Structures are given as structure tokens and as C-alpha cells.
Amino acid sequence: MSPRLVTTVGATLRTATERLRAAGSPTPRLDAELLIGLVCGRDRSWLLAHPEAPLDDAADLESLVERRAAGEPIAYIRGFKEWRSLRIRTDARALIPRPETELLVDAAIDEIAARLTADDRPLTAWEVGVGSGAVVVALALRFRQAITLGRLTLVGSDASADALELAAENLAAHRVASVVQLACADLLEPAGRSLPRPDVIIANLPYVATDEVDARVGSLGFEPRLALDGGPDGLAVLRPFLASLPERAAPGAAVFLEVGVGQAGGIGDLAPARSSATIVPDLAGLDRVVRIGLSGSSGA
Ligand code: GLN
Numbered sequence: 001m002s003p004r005l006v007t008t009v010g011a012t013l014r015t016a017t018e019r020l021r022a023a024g025s026p027t028p029r030l031d032a033e034l035l036i037g038l039v040c041g042r043d044r045s046w047l048l049a050h051p052e053a054p055l056d057d058a059a060d061l062e063s064l065v066e067r068r069a070a071g072e073p074i075a076y077i078r079g080f081k082e083w084r085s086l087r088i089r090t091d092a093r094a095l096i097p098r099p100e101t102e103l104l105v106d107a108a109i110d111e112i113a114a115r116l117t118a119d120d121r122p123l124t125a126w127e128v129g130v131g132s133g134a135v136v137v138a139l140a141l142r143f144r145q146a147i148t149l150g151r152l153t154l155v156g157s158d159a160s161a162d163a164l165e166l167a168a169e170n171l172a173a174h175r176v177a178s179v180v181q182l183a184c185a186d187l188l189e190p191a192g193r194s195l196p197r198p199d200v201i202i203a204n205l206p207y208v209a210t211d212e213v214d215a216r217v218g219s220l221g222f223e224p225r226l227a228l229d230g231g232p233d234g235l236a237v238l239r240p241f242l243a244s245l246p247e248r249a250a251p252g253a254a255v256f257l258e259v260g261v262g263q264a265g266g267i268g269d270l271a272p273a274r275s276s277a278t279i280v281p282d283l284a285g286l287d288r289v290v291r292i293g294l295s296g297s298s299g300a
Contacts (some may be wrong), residue, residue: 003250005220006055006056006074006232007054007055007056007058008051008052008053008054008055008074009036009040009047009050009051009052009054009055009057010051010052012036012055012058012238013029013032013033013036013047013051013170014060014144015031015056016031016032016035016036016061017031017032017070018066018067019065019253020032020049020065020069022095022257023068023070023158023265024099024218024229025069026164026218026228027069028230031074033047033048034074034078035061035064035065035068035074035077035078036055036061036065038077038078038092039055040053040055041060043077044222047188049190049200049285054084063277064077064207065123065260065299071219071222072089072218072219072222073096073163073218073222074221075090075096076090076091076092076217076222077143077208078090078093079124079253081096083096083097083099083101083134084097084102084105084134084138084209086134086137086138086141088132088133088134088137088170088172089132089166089169089170089173090166091131091134092163092222092223093160093162093163093166093225094131094132094133094160094162094163094166094167094224094226095131095223095227096130096132096223097132097134097135098140098284100258100282100288101134101135101204103258103280103282103288103289104135104202104257104258104281104288104289105138105139105202106289107123107134107256107280107289108135108139108200108239109138109139109142111200111254111256111291112125112139112152112200115152115199115200116143116152118147118159119150121276122150122151122153122197123152123154123199123200124152124153124154124155124195124199124250125139125143125152125153125155125156125198125200125201125202125264126155126156126157126188126195126200126201126242127139127153127154127155127156127198127201127203127245128157128185128187128188128201128202128203128205128207129157129158129203129204129205129227130156130158130164130167130182131158131163131166131167131204131227132163132166132167132170132250133156133167133168133169133170133171134170135202135204136154136171137170137174137176137181138168138173138257140154140176140179140180141174141176142172144176144179148179153181154179154180154181155180155181155182155183155194155195155196155198156180156182156183157182157183157184157185157188157190158161158185159184159185159186159187160186160224160226161184162223162224164182165278167182175201175289177268178238181195182260184196186243187205187220187237187244187248188201188241188244188245188246188248188249189244190218192236195251196250197248197249197253198248198249198250198253199249199250199252199253199254199256200253200255200256201249201253201254201256202256203241203255203256203257203258204257205230205237205238205241205257205258206226206228206229206230206237206259207231207234207235207237207238207259207260207263208228208229208230208234208242208256208260209230209231209232209234210229210232211232213225213228213229213232215227222247229248230260234260234263235263235266235270238257238259238267238270238295239270240272242267242270242272242292243270243272245271245275245292245294246272246277246294247274249294250294251294251295251296252295253293253295254291254292254293255291255292255293256280256289256290256291257289257290257291257292258288258289259287259288259289259290260288261286261287261288262289264279264287264290265279265287268288268290270293272294272295273295274294274295275292275293275294275295276292276293277290277291277292277293278290278291278292278293279291
């Protein structure tokens with residue numbers, strides 16, 4: 001039996017940081033803290049307070065550090081990402097939830113809450129392209145009561161069976177699996193079933209231009225292309241999605257779209273006739289979310 005190597009948290013932190021720095025990680029120290037925390041089951045503040053603590057899982061750590069050194073995102077290695085104070089399970093089946101997507105959720109929550117208080121009509125909210133399920137988990141937790149009371153139907157769809165599987169795991173982990181209907185769908189066209197026309201639509205569809213996806217290096221290169229690639233101009237998915245709204249969405253529906261930097265202005269031109277397009281700026285003043293209000297008549 002090989003002898004067990006016992007080292008300390010502080011020494012390991014230094015060697016792992018150096019290894020990751022040499023491999024080109026932009027955040028070597030943070031990465032090392034998160035990975036060491038993962039093998040010892042401790043958070044970062046504990047690690048920093050206990051540099052002298054023994055660490056005897058060095059072999060486990062080494063394989064994690066090597067995965068990170070090869071560019072794999074920390075969230076895939078740890079298997080989760082903290083997002084909007086939720087712990088979202090993450091792996092190569094879907095994109096890692098991004099901070100900018102929090103704005104999309106906040107805008108959709110405000111809209112759904114306002115519509116629920118405005119009158120007693122039952123509502124349907126539909127997230128198109130759920131990916132990991134982060135957004136639909138946040139919506140389900142926020143509106144669980146309205147859903148249980150039959151006031152709100154919450155649908156989440158994706159074209160990727162892998163993503164739907166991960167979303168189902170995240171819904172189950174947050175105990176909201178029973179309040180969300182997951183569906184395999186090409187945009188707003190579900191395979192083999194009918195769903196109510198949505199009053200509120202939330203969509204974070206692929207919007208990155210193909211050559212930008214091709215150029216992604218490091219951890220960005222590990223995420224599924226299907227979730228990112230928006231064709232030559234980044235709009236190849238958004239265009240048919242927007243064109244399908246008059247037929248697929250309820251009259252008067254509100255649609256919240258996450259878009260790429262610089263894309264928001266052009267979305268109004270692609271939106272259906274007689275709809276309004278409003279930009280919801282983020283805290284950094286970037287235009288990342290567009291609200292499209294469809295006309296109230298059944299305009300199809
Ligand atoms: N914000 C993501 C990125 O730039 C893209 C997400 C998307 O295409 N929907 O990596």
C-alpha cells in the first residue's frame with residue numbers, strides 16, 4: 001500500500017493555485033479554494049481560517065485540479081452553481097446559469113405577479129429553452145402557491161432531451177417538480193401534445209454568432225453548442241421564434257427575451273406587427289433583456 005500523503009490546506013492552496021495559474025486560469029486562487037473546499041466539504045472562509053489543517057485527500061484533489069487545468073468550468077467540476085441564492089446542478093448537458101439571466105427572471109416575476117393581481121383569469125407562463133432549469137426553478141419557487149391554486153400554469157420546454165433531464169433533476173432537488181410541466185419542444189411547438197397558449201413567455205435562446213462560438217476558448221468551450229449557437233448573425237433562432245408568436249402566444253402576451261450585447265435594438269424590427277418592444281437595461285446599463293408586448297386582439 002502506498003503511504004498516505006498528508007499535507008496542509010495552506011500548502012495545497014499554494015501549489016494548486018500555482019498549477020492553475022500556469023495552466024492559464026484567469027482565477028487560479030479562487031478555483032483552488034473552491035476545489036479544495038469541495039474535497040474537504042468546507043467553505044472558502046473555513047479554508048482561509050485553517051491553513052494549518054491537514055488535508056489527506058490530495059489524490060482526489062489532483063484529478064479535479066487537472067480537469068480545471070484542462071479548461072473545464074468550475075461549475076461542471078463541482079456539479080453546481082450558486083445562482084440567485086439557489087444551488088443549481090450543472091454539467092455538460094446545459095449552459096451554466098449566468099448573472100445576466102437574473103434580470104430576465106426578475107422582469108418575468110414582476111410581469112406574472114402584476115397579471116395575477118390584476119384579475120382572476122388563469123394564466124400560463126412558459127419558459128422556452130429551460131437548459132439547466134435555473135429560471136423555471138426560480139419561477140416555480142416564487143409562484144408555487146398560485147400554481148397550486150390553479151391560477152398559474154408553468155411550462156418549461158427545451159429541444160434538448162439532455163437539458164430536460166437536468167432541468168427535471170433541478171426541479172426535483174428544489175421540490176417543485178410537481179408544479180412545472182416540462183415538455184420537449186422546438187421553440188413554442190411541443191412534440192406530440194398540446195399546451196395552453198402562453199400569456200407570459202420567458203426565453204434565453206441561443207444568440208451567439210457561430211464564429212464567436214467557434215472562437216470560444218477555455219471554459220466557455222465546454223458548454224453545449226446547441227444552447228449558444230445562433231447562426232451566422234446570432235439571430236437564426238430568435239427570428240423564427242419571434243415570427244411564431246402571433247400564432248403561438250395568447251393575445252396580449254408579454255415576452256421576455258435575453259439577448260446579446262448590441263442585439264436589443266434590432267429585436268423590435270423582428271417582433272410581430274402591432275407589438276411593442278421595450279428594453280430592460282441591466283445594472284451595468286447594458287441592454288440584455290427585451291420585453292415584447294403582443295397586441296391584445298388575436299392578431300394571428
Ligand atoms: N450569455 C451566454 C454567453 O454569452 C449566451 C447565452 C445564450 O446564447 N442564450 O455565453
